[in-house]
Amino acid sequence: MDLWREGHQIGSGMKVDEESWDVASHAKEALSLAQLQEQTLQLEQQAKVKEYEAAVEQLKNEQIRVQAEERRKTLSEETRQHQARAQYQDQLARQRYDDQLKQQQLVNEENLRKQEESVQKQEAMRRATVEREMELRHKSEILRVEAEARARAQAERENADIIREQIRLTAAEQRQTILESIRTAGALFGEGFRAFVTDWDKVTATVAGLTLLAVGVYSAKNATAVAGRFIEARLGKPSLVRETSRITVLEALRHPVQVSRRLLSRPQDALEGVVLSPSLEARVRDIAIATRNTKRNQSLYRNILMYGPPGTGKTLFAKKLALHSGMDYAIMTGGDVAPMGREGVTAMHKVFDWASTSRRGLLLFVDEADAFLRKRATEKISEDLRATLNAFLHRTGQHSSKFMLVLASNQPEQFDWAINDRIDEMVCFDLPQQEERERLVRLYFDKHVLKPATEGKQRLRLAQFDYGKKCSEIARLTEGMSGREIAQLAVAWQAMAYASEDGVLTEAMMDTRVQDTVQQHRQKMRWLQAEGPQGGQRLPS
Missing domain, CATH: 1.10.8 (Helicase, Ruva Protein; domain 3)
Incomplete structure (x- = not known):
């Protein structure tokens, strides 16, 4: 038992020593662990300090940003208030300026009104003065005329006998002078006529001279008429032609620069500025090409009828056709023929004579041709217009290499049949689609x-x-x-x-x-x- 106790005590002592060793080793580990924990705590404390410092710095930055934002808002508000104050002051200044202008305008109007009233008063006073002076002058003039009339009447009454005697003597002297002049002239004329009749050489010379004078006057008159007609046919424009591109001598003298440009200009496209349907455009282009080649080859021109509603481009195409072909154009209106009466025949012949003298060739465009080319059988046509139509038919009976006839009408069915016989091609200008x-x-x-x-x-x-x-x-x-x-x-x-x-x-x-x-x-x-x-x-x- 004691032995067991001793053994147990020894074992316990050994165990205590082992435990003391373990405790010592654990104490070291605990100490190192504590040191680590302390270091960790210090690091955490330092991290918290840094975080706190960062938070403090962030708070300071936030305060600075807030202060800057407040300053910005303050400056913006101050700027807005300053602008509002400036606008208000500008409005006040404008208002004061407008008030000053209105006040100045009122003052000017008042001054102007006063000046006008003053001028009107002065004008009224001047007018009254002038009227008064005229009235006084008129009265004095009347008194003077009455005094002169009374004096003249008194003098005439007192000198009536003397005046009658003077008139009688003047009349007798004038009568005697006239009688003596008649006697003298009769004697001189009788002696001269007697001497002229008895001298046959003088009689023969006088008769020959009178005959030559009459022949000269008659010849000069006819020569002047022929020369006038020649000049009118060559240089002038007939009265029936309203518009023409043909250059006359008078126009060349008036506008030399424009005439030179026209002479040097190149032929234009026949459809430039003319809008037509594709089929009609192709047809009129063929006509333009044929006309231009006819002009170059100096062949016979064809006559064309263009019919359709007004404003569809007939006149415009006729001008373009002439310019494209290198020809001159002349435009006449059928409504101008009927009022000419008997002069219509002469005027029509002048148009074709003038057209035949064109060196470049002339496109004669007759607008509203149905106004005078109507059926001759109808009773509505007068004799003068029928004669003019016959003259037109006579001059267009054959194709010409000098001029080309282009007719335009809204009612081609009213043409005389002879007119239809002279048309080579008909072109319908319809309304645009x-x-x-x-x-x-x-x-x-x-x-x-x-x-x-x-x-x-x-x-x-x-x-x-x-x-x-x-x-x-x-x-x-x-x-x-x-x-x-x-x-x-x-x-x-x-x-x-x-x-x-x-x-x-x-x-x-x-x-x-x-x-x-x-x-x-x-x-x-x-x-x-x-x-x-x-x-x-x-x-x-």
């Missing part, structure tokens, strides 16, 4: 609106909108209108811009003008349909 109308709208819009607005030479500006889309829309709305009506519409746009305050043509202004033009066109068509066949117009198809 939508495609042609769009080309016409674009052409005249560019000519009358867009080009003047972009050049800046005129008081015309154009608002911003889709021009192409607007032209297409207008072409759709102007159905049934001729080229002339579309050109007039473009001119109306230009006039509306000139009439506006700022000179700007807007899309709304164009739409308003288009609506008015469409309504006017419909009204014209209603009038034309109301007239019917008696209206003298061909209804457009």
Whole structure:
């Protein structure tokens, strides 16, 4: 038992020693662990200090940003207040200036009114003075005239016998002088006539001289008439021709520069500025080419009839055809022939004589030809007009290499049959369709609106909108209108811009003008349909 105790104590002592060793080793580990924990705590403390310092620095930065933002807001508010104060002061200054101007204007008006009143008073005083002076002068003049009349009457009454005696003596002396002059002249004339009759040489010379004088006067008169007709045919323009491109001597002397440009100008395209349907364009281009080759080869020209509604480009194409072919053109109107009466035949011959003298060839365009080329069998045509028509038929019976005849009419069915026999080709100019109308709208819009607005030479500006889309829309709305009506519409746009305050043509202004033009066109068509066949117009198809 004791042995076991001793053994147990020894074992316990050894265990205690082992435990003490373990405790010592664990203490070291704990100490190192504590040191590590202390270092960790110090590091954490340092990290917290740094975080605190960073937080403090961030707080300072935030305070600085807030202060800067506050200063910015303060400066912005001060600036806004300063601007508001400046605007208010400017408004006050403007108001004071306006008040001063109004006050000055009122003062000026008051001064002007006072001056006008003063001038009116002075004018009234001057007028009254002048009237008074005139009245006094008139009274004094009347008194003077009455005094002179009384004195003259008194003198005449006192000298009546003397005056009658003087008149009697003057009349007797004048009568005696006239009688003596008659006697002397009779004696001289009788002696001269007796001497002239008795001398046969003088009689023969006198008769021969009188005969030669009469022959000279008659010859000079006829020669002057022939020379005048020659000069008129060669140089002058006949009275029936309204417009011509043929250059006369008088025009060359008046406008030498323009005449030189015309002589040096090149032939133009026959369809330049002319908008037609594709089929009609191809046909008239063939006519232009044939006419130009006819001019070059000096062959016989063909006569053409162009018919259709008014304003479809007949006259324009005739001018272009002449310029393209290198010819001169002359335009006459059928309505000018009938009023000439008996002079119509002579005037018609003068036109063709003048046309035959053209060296370049002449395109004679007769507009409204149905006005005098009507059927001769009808009773509506007068004898003078029938004679003029016969003269026209006589001069156009054969094709000519000097001139080309182009007729234009809205009623070709009224032509005399002999006129139809002289026509080589008939061309129908119908109203433009939508495609042609769009080309016409674009052409005249560019000519009358867009080009003047972009050049800046005129008081015309154009608002911003889709021009192409607007032209297409207008072409759709102007159905049934001729080229002339579309050109007039473009001119109306230009006039509306000139009439506006700022000179700007807007899309709304164009739409308003288009609506008015469409309504006017419909009204014209209603009038034309109301007239019917008696209206003298061909209804457009």
